Amino acid sequence: MNRDQNPSTETVLRDLLSRRILILDGAMGTELEAGGIPMDSHAWCGLANLTHLDQVRGIHEDNIRAGADVVTANTFMSGVGPMRRAGVSDRFEEGIRSAVRAAPTKTPTCGRCSPKA
Numbered sequence: 617m618n619r620d621q622n623p624s625t626e627t628v629l630r631d632l633l634s635r636r637i638l639i640l641d642g643a644m645g646t647e648l649e650a651g652g653i654p655m656d657s658h659a660w661c662g663l664a665n666l667t668h669l670d671q672v673r674g675i676h677e678d679n680i681r682a683g684a685d686v687v688t689a690n691t692f693m694s695g696v697g698p699m700r701r702a703g704v705s706d707r708f709e710e711g712i713r714s715a716v717r718a719a720p721t722k723t724p725t726c727g728r729c730s731p732k733a
Contacts, residue, residue, distance in 0.1 A: 648661050648675065662694035672714075
């Protein structure tokens with residue numbers, strides 16, 4: 617057990633996968649773009665963590681309502697390389713932290729599937 621006496625993420629996921637197929641969330645960048653959020657040619661949807669976090673959070677919620685069991689943080693193209701090419705390398709850590717905070721730590725099926733406290 618981890619420090620807060622909850623089963624590890626791996627344990628929870630292995631248990632769920634032994635019983636059924638899990639549904640992962642959808643393509644965040646595609647959904648953001650469909651909602652009119654501009655994509656950057658270098659950092660794609662990574663900048664949305666800095667500029668449109670409410671929309672990122674809303675898409676996570678939509679995915680859960682649609683049946684997603686597992687939600688992934690919007691960190692695609694959010695590393696220092698893409699963010700440097702987009703001209704915001706000084707904010708890449710802020711973007712990653714925002715993406716993780718915006719992702720729910722619980723889903724109706726998995727419960728607490730995230731190691732995030």
